[in-house]
Amino acid sequence: MESHQPWSAFLVLSLCAIHFCRGSDLITAEKDVSAFDGKTAVLKCSYNGSRDINSVKWTNKSSNDLIAERSRVDHLSASRIKFVESSGKTNGSIIIDPVHMWDTGTYKCGYDVQGRIPLEKFITLNVKEDDTVKPDSTSLWKIVIPIVVIGLLLSIAGIVFFLYKKGHLRKAFR
Numbered sequence: 001m002e003s004h005q006p007w008s009a010f011l012v013l014s015l016c017a018i019h020f021c022r023g024s025d026l027i028t029a030e031k032d033v034s035a036f037d038g039k040t041a042v043l044k045c046s047y048n049g050s051r052d053i054n055s056v057k058w059t060n061k062s063s064n065d066l067i068a069e070r071s072r073v074d075h076l077s078a079s080r081i082k083f084v085e086s087s088g089k090t091n092g093s094i095i096i097d098p099v100h101m102w103d104t105g106t107y108k109c110g111y112d113v114q115g116r117i118p119l120e121k122f123i124t125l126n127v128k129e130d131d132t133v134k135p136d137s138t139s140l141w142k143i144v145i146p147i148v149v150i151g152l153l154l155s156i157a158g159i160v161f162f163l164y165k166k167g168h169l170r171k172a173f174r
């Protein structure tokens, strides 16, 4: 029996390599997602294999809650969370609309595929403060700064001209 052990270990390792361990490569996901507060966030995750999919599950790692599940029917934890596709499980991406600052965190996309251990990927969501106000103020500065600079230059030119005319500068140059 002893002599069979290296072979069984080899067998387990090859089975592992072929069937299980590389499994998560069959899921494509966007690892880091950024979104703006009050806007929409798309958490992308899809299965790129040929087996039948039993279910797609999204877990909120902060709360350990199941936030979306598609098996025979859909289970969604909130109305702001939806699957991107109306049916089908190959593309299990979800949309959060609106997304909030406090949604920042890690989410897990899990595929339960026939004949495989569950496949999973982690996605980090980073929600930033909505900066639609900032472009407005920066574009305002783009107008204000040149006006101020041109104004200053004109005043300096005016003063220099005035002093020159009054003769102060003419004297100074002599």
Ligand SMILES: *[C@@H]1O[C@H](CO)[C@@H](O)[C@H](O)[C@H]1NC(C)=O
Pocket (backbone or CB within 6 Å): 025, 028, 048, 049
């Ligand atoms: C999806 O699977 C096909 C066939 O196995 C492979 O050629 C392709 O590179 C995979 N795509 C991704 C994004 O993993």
Ligand SMILES: *[C@@H]1O[C@H](CO)[C@@H](O)[C@H](O)[C@H]1NC(C)=O
Pocket (backbone or CB within 6 Å): 028, 042, 044, 046, 084, 091, 092, 093
């Ligand atoms: C899944 O759907 C999302 C949103 O429509 C899309 O951006 C993504 O490319 C799709 N993924 C695949 C593998 O088709």
Ligand SMILES: *[C@@H]1O[C@H](CO)[C@@H](O)[C@H](O)[C@H]1NC(C)=O
Pocket (backbone or CB within 6 Å): 060, 061, 062, 063, 067, 096, 102, 103, 105
């Ligand atoms: C995930 O859990 C955290 C902590 O409870 C919560 O603040 C956040 O809103 C949850 N995300 C979603 C999308 O429900």
